[in-house]
Amino acid sequence: MAKSSYHHGDLRATILAAAAEQIAADGVDAISLRGLARRAEVSHAAPAHHFGDRAGLLTALAIEGFDLLAEEMNAAADDFHAAAIAYIRFALHHPGHFDVMYRRDLINADDPRLVQARSRSGAALRSGAAANQPDPSEKGQLATQLAAWSLVHGFAVLWREGALEQSPLNSESDPETLARAMIATVRFD
Structure with a gap:
């Protein structure tokens, strides 16, 4: 009541x-x-x-999520491996936020506060990936940053959706341990 x-x-x-x-x-x-x-x-x-309204609520939740993600990612500085683990850890520990952050159909995607928060949160992952990229061209940097984001986001979604539960690719019960092993294979040269 x-x-x-x-x-x-x-x-x-x-x-x-x-x-x-x-x-x-x-x-x-x-x-x-x-x-x-x-x-x-x-x-x-x-x-x-x-x-x-509902979109305003979900936008505020997404902004809060991107701010929390930025805090975790900023601790990684220019270390791609640490930033990648921070991203995955965030997705696993903040599922309510993560589920709305990238859902343009649910939020006010052009809200300036959201755009700013999203930019801050991505900066650490982009920075870590760029610091390890041997191709200094803009096209090379963008491709590496997209690959890095796709890698960590994809892993987080696969783990959260249970797709890795019975997979022969999963040798661990702890997602961070498995993610660390996966990320350790990433080479930028």
């Missing part, structure tokens, strides 16, 4: 946390502003006040 008065600590953060938790458990289709209001025990209008 919703509370009759609006006295909540940080309602915006509470709703975002509830959304991430629900998406991780039930998928993005289960998200509604009314449902999140019930979970936060606030009026049904409170989430709309903060986010406008």
Whole structure:
């Protein structure tokens, strides 16, 4: 039941946390502003006040996700292997965020805050890949950066979707151990 008065600590953060938790458990289709209001025990209008609509909520969650990813990736500096593991670790530990971050059909993809957050988060992976690329041309750098992103994103999705569970390619029960072994095979020359 919703509370009759609006006295909540940080309602915006509470709703975002509830959304991430629900998406991780039930998928993005289960998200509604009314449902999140019930979970936060606030009026049904409170989430709309903060986010406008469902796309606004999911955009805010994606921005938060890209900011969290940037924090983890920035710790890797120019080390591609560390950045790659940070990306995979983020995807596995923040599934509610990860599930909406790249879904242009669910978010306001042209939101300037989202564009900025996405750019910050990708900088560490791009930097790590570029630092190890022997082809200094712009085309070579872009190809390497795309390959690096595809590698880590693809691994994260395969692991999260369970595709590697019964695969003969999977020799580990720990995704980070398997990811480290895979990433160690990457050569840039």
